[in-house]
Amino acid sequence: DAKTTQPPSMDCAEGRAANLPCNHSTISGNEYVYWYRQIHSQGPQYIIHGLKNNETNEMASLIITEDRKSSTLILPHATLRDTAVYYCIVRVAGVLTGGGNKLTFGTGTQLKVEL
Amino acid sequence: NAGVTQTPKFQVLKTGQSMTLQCAQDMNHNSMYWYRQDPGMGLRLIYYSASEGTTDKGEVPNGYNVSRLNKREFSLRLESAAPSQTSVYFCASRTQGASTGELFFGEGSRLTVL
Numbered sequence: 001d002a003k004t005t006q007p008p009s010m011d012c013a014e015g016r017a018a019n020l021p022c023n024h025s026t027i028s029g030n031e032y033v034y035w036y037r038q039i040h041s042q043g044p045q046y047i048i049h050g051l052k053n054n055e056t057n058e059m060a061s062l063i064i065t066e067d068r069k070s071s072t073l074i075l076p077h078a079t080l081r082d083t084a085v086y087y088c089i090v091r092v093a094g095v096l097t098g099g100g101n102k103l104t105f106g107t108g109t110q111l112k113v114e115l
Numbered sequence: 116n117a118g119v120t121q122t123p124k125f126q127v128l129k130t131g132q133s134m135t136l137q138c139a140q141d142m143n144h145n146s147m148y149w150y151r152q153d154p155g156m157g158l159r160l161i162y163y164s165a166s167e168g169t170t171d172k173g174e175v176p177n178g179y180n181v182s183r184l185n186k187r188e189f190s191l192r193l194e195s196a197a198p199s200q201t202s203v204y205f206c207a208s209r210t211q212g213a214s215t216g217e218l219f220f221g222e223g224s225r226l227t228v229l
Contacts, residue, residue: 043220
């Protein structure tokens with residue numbers, strides 16, 4: 001799996017956009033970028049994923065650089081409820097066998113949204 | 116649908132005792148995972164099962180055993196609990212062949228070993 005690097009913590013004012021960066025310089029051509037978040041020791045929650053095109057859903061937007069070596073998760077209007085640890089992982093999607101199913105997480109970015 | 120269900124949610128053990136954490140999913144997923152999370156740290160993979168009948172070691176398998184009982188259930192056993200195994204344990208599942216393949220997590224099992 002490609003290794004990811006994220007800043008350990010970030011702050012954001014409520015109502016502003018939160019931009020969370022992730023570096024994945026060793027990403028392979030068939031690896032997707034996934035984002036999850038974990039709110040206060042609950043089980044992590046899937047947010048979004050992408051391969052090379054920018055993606056948007058009801059929760060967030062994902063911007064992937066043209067060389068795919070980094071990406072940014074954007075929460076357009078952060079609220080206090082978005083305070084969480086955000087994890088960026090890279091993984092092959094679809095049918096997997098053996099070690100291809102091994103999914104590892106790093107330590108993520110602690111996002112704190114403040115008034 | 117209940118999603119991923121873990122039992123028990125809380126457990127206190129004495130050193131040397133054994134116990135099994137149960138996990139069940141009702142989403143017909145192929146792959147299941149056990150992670151542990153220590154205070155202030157990210158998730159570390161203990162064991163995973165790519166499909167019914169197969170299991171593989173993750174990053175931190177020592178001191179644990181797993182059983183993929185059927186497609187729905189994946190249990191984690193501590194044969195002789197140690198204080199270092201005090202942690203929050205998360206079970207997760209994902210499907211293969213779907214376009215997203217995202218992980219679905221349970222709510223966690225909080226284990227304290229005295």
